[in-house]
Amino acid sequence: MKHLRGIGASPGIAIGPAFIFQKVEIRVERRDASNAAREWARIEEGLKAAVAQLEALARRVHGEIGSEQAAIFEAQLQMLDDPDLLDAVRHLITDRHISAEYALQMAGEEFAQRLADLDDEYLAARAADVRDAIARVVRILLGVDDSAMTGPTEPSVIVAADLTPSDTAGLDRSKVLGFCTASGGATSHTAILARGLGLPAVVGAGEAIQSVPSRADLILDGDEGVVVVAPDDATRRVYRDRQAHVATRLAGARAQAQSPATTADGHRVEVAANIGDVASAQAALEWGAEGVGLLRTEFLFLERATLPTEEEQYAAYRAITDVMGQRPLIIRTLDIGGDKQVPYLGLAQELNPFLGWRAIRLCLAQPEVFQVQLRAILRAGHERNVRVMFPMIADVEEVRRCKLMLREAMAALDREQVPFARDMSVGIMVEIPAAAVAADILATEADFFSIGTNDLIQYSMACDRTNERVSYLYQPFHPAILRLIRQVIGAAHKAGKWVGMCGEMAGEPLAIPLLLGLGLDEFSMSPSAIPEAKRIIGSLSRDRARKFAARTMRLPTAAEIQTEAERFLDTLATPNDVPAVSVSALSSKHGRSRPRPSAGDRKR
Amino acid sequence: MPEIKVAIQAPVGLHARPASLFVQTAKRYKSDIRVIHDERSANAKSILSVLGLGAGKGAELTIQAGGDDAEDALAALRSLISDNFGEPA
Numbered sequence: 001m002k003h004l005r006g007i008g009a010s011p012g013i014a015i016g017p018a019f020i021f022q023k024v025e026i027r028v029e030r031r032d033a034s035n036a037a038r039e040w041a042r043i044e045e046g047l048k049a050a051v052a053q054l055e056a057l058a059r060r061v062h063g064e065i066g067s068e069q070a071a072i073f074e075a076q077l078q079m080l081d082d083p084d085l086l087d088a089v090r091h092l093i094t095d096r097h098i099s100a101e102y103a104l105q106m107a108g109e110e111f112a113q114r115l116a117d118l119d120d121e122y123l124a125a126r127a128a129d130v131r132d133a134i135a136r137v138v139r140i141l142l143g144v145d146d147s148a149m150t151g152p153t154e155p156s157v158i159v160a161a162d163l164t165p166s167d168t169a170g171l172d173r174s175k176v177l178g179f180c181t182a183s184g185g186a187t188s189h190t191a192i193l194a195r196g197l198g199l200p201a202v203v204g205a206g207e208a209i210q211s212v213p214s215r216a217d218l219i220l221d222g223d224e225g226v227v228v229v230a231p232d233d234a235t236r237r238v239y240r241d242r243q244a245h246v247a248t249r250l251a252g253a254r255a256q257a258q259s260p261a262t263t264a265d266g267h268r269v270e271v272a273a274n275i276g277d278v279a280s281a282q283a284a285l286e287w288g289a290e291g292v293g294l295l296r297t298e299f300l301f302l303e304r305a306t307l308p309t310e311e312e313q314y315a316a317y318r319a320i321t322d323v324m325g326q327r328p329l330i331i332r333t334l335d336i337g338g339d340k341q342v343p344y345l346g347l348a349q350e351l352n353p354f355l356g357w358r359a360i361r362l363c364l365a366q367p368e369v370f371q372v373q374l375r376a377i378l379r380a381g382h383e384r385n386v387r388v389m390f391p392m393i394a395d396v397e398e399v400r401r402c403k404l405m406l407r408e409a410m411a412a413l414d415r416e417q418v419p420f421a422r423d424m425s426v427g428i429m430v431e432i433p434a435a436a437v438a439a440d441i442l443a444t445e446a447d448f449f450s451i452g453t454n455d456l457i458q459y460s461m462a463c464d465r466t467n468e469r470v471s472y473l474y475q476p477f478h479p480a481i482l483r484l485i486r487q488v489i490g491a492a493h494k495a496g497k498w499v500g501m502c503g504e505m506a507g508e509p510l511a512i513p514l515l516l517g518l519g520l521d522e523f524s525m526s527p528s529a530i531p532e533a534k535r536i537i538g539s540l541s542r543d544r545a546r547k548f549a550a551r552t553m554r555l556p557t558a559a560e561i562q563t564e565a566e567r568f569l570d571t572l573a574t575p576n577d578v579p580a581v582s583v584s585a586l587s588s589k590h591g592r593s594r595p596r597p598s599a600g601d602r603k604r
Numbered sequence: 605m606p607e608i609k610v611a612i613q614a615p616v617g618l619h620a621r622p623a624s625l626f627v628q629t630a631k632r633y634k635s636d637i638r639v640i641h642d643e644r645s646a647n648a649k650s651i652l653s654v655l656g657l658g659a660g661k662g663a664e665l666t667i668q669a670g671g672d673d674a675e676d677a678l679a680a681l682r683s684l685i686s687d688n689f690g691e692p693a
Contacts, residue, residue, distance in 0.1 A: 084650035111652045118658040
């Protein structure tokens with residue numbers, strides 16, 4: 001039995017065999033290339049493909065894990081567009097006639113080494129980013145298949161010198177019990193990703209991990225930062241007990257999340273998930289989603305040369321209804337515009353793509369595209385609980401035209417004697433301020449509303465949240481935003497309609513008491529946010545939430561409202577902590593407090 | 605060549621969000637812009653080079669710009685830094 005000590009970077013205990021993660025070494029030979037123009041063209045092509053991969057990865061990680069984790073890949077995107085890096089590569093290719101891959105690796109390594117030499121934890125992580133991003137382009141240029149990277153075949157503790165974000169994101173999660181790395185600190189990528197995945201991790205365990213044999217029995221203690229190699233029976237028993245306690249508590253939290261969301265005084269609200277494909281539908285159920293509040297359909301339309309056929313779309317939607325059974329599933333029609341490249345949609349580069357020809361505007365102008373999707377949705381809804389939702393509605397005429405198109409699709413299906421859902425509920429996204437202000441009018445045509453806060457905030461505050469100089473104006477707690485939300489809910493309820501929310505705000509613990517108090521009926525969020533949301537809802541009576549909302553709505557600034565919301569959330573009961581089981585004999589002397597990501601960290 | 609001298613007050617130094625803002629601002633100008641810190645010099649439009657300066661909190665920087673819009677660029681960078689990168693005080 002042997003103890004290795006590192007930093008507990010993500011809490012929890014894993015017990016299982018070690019899997020020694022060996023990187024597939026990509027050997028890049030130095031090769032002379034006389035045709036510099038050709039090599040540079042290869043670089044440009046490789047970069048383009050890498051950017052597409054990273055964008056997809058950032059999107060996936062954002063949906064499945066969180067925005068803090070997605071930011072890692074967004075930073076890598078910025079690096080691949082760095083003028084000094086590209087100049088250095090160009091110089092090696094044109095003046096020294098070096099081949100594309102070698103030039104890229106040489107230049108990238110020089111920048112990475114410069115950052116690593118500064119001996120700073122933050123910059124060391126950026127050095128790892130440069131290397132990870134460059135390796136991705138090199139693999140593309142060499143035609144090395146990413147999936148060839150071998151992961152464990154049975155559930156194991158991953159032991160590695162270091163893991164890049166791409167390594168971690170590429171592992172089959174059902175085979176990973178936890179992570180142990182030789183290098184890295186509490187803010188390293190492995191730490192951030194492991195916390196996002198809810199898996200224990202010990203980082204910075206040093207060179208000693210090289211002595212861990214493949215498949216050796218390991219205990220990984222992410223709370224105390226300890227790894228036990230080949231534990232004796234007594235030690236194993238102590239940890240098994242502790243693991244069992246944690247598992248019971250987790251199972252309790254998940255089981256609790258499986259029951260419907262109910263306020264302390266027995267009032268039902270719906271907690272649903274935002275999803276993008278079949279895999280996320282399954283995850284949604286595991287996390288306790290009562291339905292899907294937003295199925296984004298863009299995934300069917302991106303990265304392809306032709307419009308997906310009705311059959312393709314039907315199969316994709318039906319696969320998701322098969323997972324959801326009779327739970328409600330809201331399918332949002334295509335929400336795409338000039339910021340994306342979709343060759344077959346006739347999109348043009350626009351000066352202001354977010355104020356341009358997109359989403360429902362584009363669909364209404366191209367009935368041949370819209371009809372295909374509406375037919376597929378109507379068919380998928382046959383004997384299922386499917387609802388359709390139209391994005392970016394600004395005006396009631398648009399809703400009427402959408403409903404007309406829907407009736408046309410129904411009539412056609414009827415003629416063809418194809419089964420479909422005849423009484424499908426029709427909702428709209430409320431994300432344009434005009435729609436929020438005139439919600440009473442829209443409520444006469446729509447069966448339900450779903451408030452898209454991400455865009456509602458950007459449009460209302462006239463700020464692009466990705467523009468760092470104005471992103472401070474992106475304030476979900478701004479009194480203007482809260483008034484719009486209150487107004488939308490009030491108008492809908494008056495007309496006997498229900499209101500959901502599918503923006504990020506719906507899953508934000510600080511916002512939930514306020515939204516509950518304003519009368520929101522459905523909260524739709526990323527699956528992993530569900531248990532906490534249900535817990536908050538369950539610890540509050542509707543009356544108390546209402547009083548809190550009424551009080552808060554009188555405050556003049558977002559900062560004051562947020563402070564008030566923080567104070568309020570603190571007064572709610574917190575879940576019981578892990579029962580204390582003594583493991584102090586094993587590890588307490590070197591136990592370091594586990595880092596918790598703070599709001600400040602996330603801002604980075 | 606016009607130049608200014610500034611000190612970085614952001615707690616994280618010229619890293620993370622401040623570095624990203626700094627580079628985004630520099631990229632809006634045509635002029636060549638260099639940042640000098642402790643005898644190291646970096647292209648202000650390159651995030652990797654700017655991070656490579658290792659300019660922490662309190663670092664004193666010299667920024668030089670050459671080109672038609674050099675004065676505007678320096679003024680913009682100066683106000684970005686003196687506003688503490690838009691972070692509330």
